Amino acid sequence: MLTAIIALGTLAAVFGLLLGYSAIRFRVEGDPIVERIDALLPQTQCGQCGFAGCRPYAEAIAGGEADINQCPPGGDAGIQALAELLGVEPKPLNAEHGEHTELRLAVIDEQTCIGCTLCIQACPVDAILGAAKQMHTVIASECTGCDLCVAPCPVDCIHMLAPGQVIATWKWPYPGSEQRLTAGDSA
Amino acid sequence: MIEILEQPRQIFGGLRLAANKAQSLRTPLRSAPLPERLIVPLSQHIGEPAETLVQVGDKVLKGQPIARSLNYISAPVHAPTSGTVTDIGEYAVPHPSGLKATCVVIHADGADRSADTGLKMDDVFCADPADIRQRVREAGIVGLGGAGFPTAVKLNPGRPVELLVINAAECEPYISCDEALMCERTAEVIDGVRIMRHALQAQQVVIGVEDNMPRAVDCLRRGLEAAGERDIRLLAVPTVYPAGGEKQLIYALTGKEIPSQGLPADLGMVCHNVGTAAAVARALLQGEPLISRIVTITGAGVSQPCNLEVRIGTPIADVIASCGGYTEQAAHLLMGGPMMGIPLPNDRMPVIKTSNCLLAASVEEIPPPPAALPCIRCARCTEVCPAYLLPQQLFWYARSRDFDKVQDYNLFDCIECGCCARVCPSHIPLVQYYRFAKTEIWDLERQRTKADLARQRHEFRVERLEREKKALEERRAAAKKGLAARPKSGDAEAKKAEIAAALARVKGKKTQPATVSAMRGSADSEQGPGSDTGSDSR
Amino acid sequence: MDFPTQSSPYLPVDNGVGRLMARVSVALLPGALCLFWFFGWGVVFNLLISTLTALGAEALMLLLRRRPVKASLLDGSALLTGLLLALTLPPLAPWWLPMLGAGFAIVVAKHLYGGLGYNPFNPAMVGFVVLIISFPLQMTLWPPPQGLQHDYALHFGDTLQLVFGGTLPEGRALDSLTMATPLDNAKTQFGLDYTWSEITATPLFGRFGGYGWEWINLAYLAGGLWLWRKRAIQWQIPTGMLGALFTIALLFFIADSDSFGSPLFHLFSGATMLGAFFIATDPVSAATTPRGRLYYGAGIGVLTYAIRTWGGYPDAIAFSVLLMNMAAPTIDYYTQPRVFGHPDK
């Protein structure tokens, strides 16, 4: 029994030392904390967190003024990442700020658009093209799906739609999660 | 100097699988009959899809380009036969997603009249390599081994090439299209290899075959002799799956490992598939672009397994029909072999440039997968992994969606050969876990780029608003000084009126949709992306 | 025509966990028969009680955890745990000993950690260690091997009574029915300052590994080699373990051949071969990288020698295996193979 205890103790000590060593050896020095928090935020710039965009929220988190669970677009994965970065316990998304939904992109119904430019002013990333009294259109690759352009539209011609699946961005399903492997339908 | 080994090496790991090639090699290679309708996808290669050059209703000739490549890594597409373009639209294509992609549909007129492609070269072996590459590019040739990488790009590695490796080690069970090609079109293969050698200015050439295809070796040897060609070596590597993988074949022939995430060109080598070589010969010597390929049609599910020369775009159902149709046992349809092939949900999809094999399998050949058990860490997978990975660790982290860890264990060195999944006693669909993880990681990367872009654009906007505010204030100050202030409320009211007027216009507009499409055209051309459109709202 | 779709590869599989476990069980047969030949009916009782308990406990736990019972029972892992435990227990142990050990192994060491594939420790060895710590006396109930001191041999009926009823055959004391194993014997005698040649002079020590034990170990070795040929186990763990055990024993034996046992004795006595080919190779709790397995095996070999020689227990396979189980994740981490196309580390 004694041997067992000694051997156990030695093993534990060795592993402890190794762990401690690698913690020192492999520690990464990085950007200032605000940058690192901002890098984890989805950059949707929707303001649902209660701040005027992702960076102000990052600053608030870094300053201890905001909690890590206020960003709905980031969802649980985002909270998890923040918790890891900051070394705190992850918590569920604060429902006051909204729910996490899959990404949807804004599409302007060009037949209805009156060219009022209100959406252009609302868009936080200048992803809407158009001039006064001309129909507007959304650059899909730049739209973050923030929803902010929907409310200002006087004719309700902006819809948030799930982007269609294309081969180039198709993802293999998690094994077991699919009834049939493919979305194959008849052509 | 790269040394070609006298005795090719055995690759690490891998599996010895029943070849099952004999059934499709019993009958000689022949051409499939022309189908009535061909569905030609615009993206049959790695890289950007090609851009259509034809419109619905156009008459096209065989070999006429119907889509051009706009990017360096892309390939044009040609009309496989003469006929009329009846549709350009979304059709299901052979891809694991089962999604649709843009295709040009051609109704054949049956005359099969050729266009003058201008690809033919009179004296290829004196030609400028750049000219050869250009024609290979115009011929739409891509890697026919299955990957579909544009061949012209691989003929231009941007550094001196010492060794050209021709991959003829068709290691997957059932597939025999390369063997059929080497036996029946030996001269074409050898011509192609010589053209490639010239285009690359390669000092050495070796054709790597597997040592279980003596007939092909025989044919090639005789062909090389007949051509008086002594500088092309022919070496048989030990038959083990996946010895025909590019990295594995190069290792077997030279003992060198292609660096992870690197290319053979990093070591002064280039590797081309033997079918690709034949396609190059065909294009440059006969002027025919890549409009057909040899396909192995096999499995217990087809009546007459064979190798057929099939026009690109032929619906799979037509191909199967020209092999006597399905047997009663047909239960699965794969494009490619049983280790790496992709499952097809139906046979209405077309044959594309990378379709090396159509395997209609019976339930005995492809039984339903047994239920997966937990990994017992038996490491059978480690023993067979030709990339020396630890598949059980990859599985562990892919399963828990730990995408950082799974990359620490070198997920991207996995060649998806399927050896690990085949030996796993717990029947875990390991490869699917790796594919899942890979596509998830790519998606995360796309999201990250998009977020970076959004951050940039947002910062830019904030700055701009700041600037504008300042400018406005300055102007206001100037105005205050000079002129009497205009009534303030006017602004907002004018805007409201404007909106009301616009609303009225829209109501009118809806009743006459014709004007809308006209206007849409003008809106499209109106402004380039990223232009500062927000500012004219003042 | 429409077809169902599934992920590659598609070829029919020709192996399975059940088959693997069945192979291992079959490979145990020669050793088990030898054990039975030398130690009598107690071996059979142990095997029966232990495997039945293991299977029962497995079924119960699967039911409680709401997992499919039949499929998991058929994978054979519980059966194998029962078999391995039984083969390490003394043949005259009372019936509740294997029952307790097997139950503990399955319920605690296997299922409370998440079931097949998730247990960090070898369940059979956890069971064994629990027993040897809690019931040291009962764990020494080895009868003399058949062919040595014939007059003590127990028959079926006697063994049945002793194991299940605890009653001794008329006129016999328990002491007179049992006998220390060679490993045990060597340990006590070294403690009394006998030299190795004096100790091995008795017939109990047979030719090189102890009377009977050498045959049992040879039989396990044969079964183990067959398993390796059939690719059910890999060579690294047995080679590492036997190699390390042999080397370290040889070194000490050369240094002082009076006070240390011979290397052959260590290889062919006690549970060495059973441990090397059947216990240490339990995939779930072992290291999984090729190099790691070599180190893992070597660790078990060295610990076995150390505990046998200087520790408090005569045999040490169980302790060594459990200690190395603990080290397995770390070993794996530091012994990742060089990946194709990566520079040498």
Ligand code: SF4
């Ligand atoms: S809630 Fe919107 S603005 Fe706030 S951090 Fe998340 S994405 Fe950015």
Ligand code: SF4
């Ligand atoms: S072969 Fe299967 S069960 Fe064995 S270690 Fe690999 S993944 Fe796990």
Ligand code: SF4
């Ligand atoms: S891990 Fe990848 S490369 Fe290795 S055997 Fe599995 S599929 Fe093949």
